[in-house]
Amino acid sequence: MKLENEIRYSLQKKVQGWELPISARHELMQRIDRDRLKSRRTRTKLIPICIAAALIVPTGAFAGYHYLADSIYGSSSTVMNLKKDHLEQYEHMEAKLQAAKAQLSxxxxxxxxxxxxxxxEIYTTNMDASGQLDTASMNKEELNRLTELEQELRKASAGINAPDKSDIPQPTDYKTFxxxxxxxxxxxLSPEKYTTFSRLVEESIVIVEKYEKDQEMSPAQDSENLARLTELNKQLQSYFEEMGYVVKEAK
Amino acid sequence: MKRNTDLDGLIARTLNGETMAYAEVYEQTSDSLYQTIRFLVGNAEDAQDIVQETYLEAHRYLHRFDRSRPFRPWLMGIALRQTKACRKRRWLQLRKIGKAAQYGRAQEEDFSGQIADRLDYNGLAEQIERLPYKLKQIIVLRYLNDYSQEEMAETLNIPLGTVKSRIHTALERLRQEADGASAKSSVKREFEMGGKRS
Known part of the structure; x- marks a missing residue:
């Protein structure tokens, strides 16, 4: 017999009867369920940015970093943990929402x-770490519902005027804003008001810069900074209003 | 062929969120994967852990799997990476207790002492087990799993030429060892029968 045939035969003979225990399959399926639950919990920290580009039609005037998008996606404070391209998409989304609000009843x-x-909500619970929709972790109902939603959204946003792209100010991050x-x-602003205003804004910028430098900051640092940013936002509300901006409080 | 089509359907259903479809993928593929890995790592416990981790990882990244390609080599690629990690962990453990060198020598000495008595098929399997890991891996993929050379190259992420040269080297070693063992055995038989050693 040729050596190759002997090898084949001897290997088959050697592994004959090697079987996985029946319990292994059950353990695997349990771990997959646990894995899925765990990943959903961690994903809720991220914002489903990608839906913005895909689903909403172009927009009208862009008036800075407003927080209409927050009412849909959650807090602007979460956005600050995201990378720049995500922030830009978020701001673009915000601009589109502003247009939709202006043009729809x-x-x-x-x-x-x-x-x-x-x-x-569906995106948030099914996103991978890079912000992409992870269809593998979705069940059939979620996939079907998302398809329906896409169709309904297209219908609901049909007819909103799409301005020339050059008319839309370039999206900026929160710090630039x-x-x-x-x-x-x-x-x-009056000189007196500006003194207080600039102090509050500059402190906000320092916190945002901390986020930019250290996106993996500890939960303690994170909550401390966010609490302070929220407080600063509250104090800035009246100035924003006076300057013609509607900025929602960071949650 | 039918089996592959079935597998593709199961993968599609898994991607649609049907967990039970993935359980069926496991049913269809896990035994041969387990046998391969157990042969490579040499014990049932590690092999079971590796198989478990492999299917978990495969499930997690199934959406990245190119469905125009065969599934089993992709799965085997994951399993071999897991095996590599497991071997590394084991090696580090051995190093830690300072017995790695003795362990390796003891096994080699044991092997050389017994080779003359091992001419049956079981002996050949043991010879394969004693091959360096890279060659053993090649032999198992080729002759236990019937992978083509192209599939092996893809699974191991190495050039086709390397696959060919490793197959050649592995077969050459096995052939030499079989010849050596055969010669020793015949000398031993002559000695026992009172023949002369020349």
Whole structure:
């Protein structure tokens, strides 16, 4: 017999009867279930940005970093943990929502918001670490519902005017937005108000910079910084309003 | 062929969220995978752990699997990476207790002492087990799993030429050892029968 045949035969003979215990399959399926639950919990920290580009039609005027998107996706404080391209997408989404709000009736906008919130919830619970939809972890009902939502969203956002892209100011990150506000505040606020305003904005910028430098900060540092940023946002509300911005409180 | 089509359907259903479809994928593929891994790592316990981790990882990244390619080599690739990690852990453990060198020598000495008595098929399997890991891996994929050389190259992520040269080297070693064992055996028989040693 040729050596190769002998090898084949001897290996088959050697492994004959080697079988996995029956319990192994059950253990595996249990671990898959646990794995799925665990990954869903950790994913809820991220924002489902990708839906923005896919589902909402182009927009009208972009008025800085407003927080309409927060009402759909959660807190702006979460956005600050994201990378720059995600922030840009988030701001783009915000601009589109602003346009939708301006061009739709209240009932139509509410309907659109509800559809987006539901889609966002599905994205949030099924996103991988890079922010991409992880269809492997979704069940059939979720996949079907998402497809339906996409169709409904297209219908709900049909007819919103798409302005020329050059008309839309380039999206900026939160820090740039704050820095721009400093410049704008110089012109529109009284010197007394500007002193307080600039102090609050500069402190906010310092915190945002900390996030940029250390995106993996400890939970303790994270909550401390977010609490302070929230407080600063509260104190800045009246200035924002005076300058014509509607900025929602960071949650 | 039918089996592969079935497997593809099961993978599609798994991607649609049907957990039970993945259980069926496991049923269809796990035994041969386990046998291969157990042969490579040499014990049942480690092999079971590796198989478990392999299916977990495969499930996690199933959406990245290119369904135009065969599933089993992709799965085997994951299993072999897990095996590599397991071997590394074991080696580090051995190093830690300072017995790695003795362990290796003891096994080699034991092997050389017994080779003359091992000419049956079981002996050949043991000779394969004694091959360096890289060659053993090649032999098991080729002759236990019937992988083509192209599939082996893809699974191991090495050039086709390397696969060919490793197969050649492994077969050459096994052939030499079989010849050596055969010669020793015949000398031993002559000695026992009172023949002369020349």
């Amino acid at each position: 209240e009932a139509e906008y509410d309907h659109l918001s509800k559809l987006l919130s539901e889609a966002a 704050l820095k721009n506000l400093l410049e704008e505040g110089k012109k529109s």
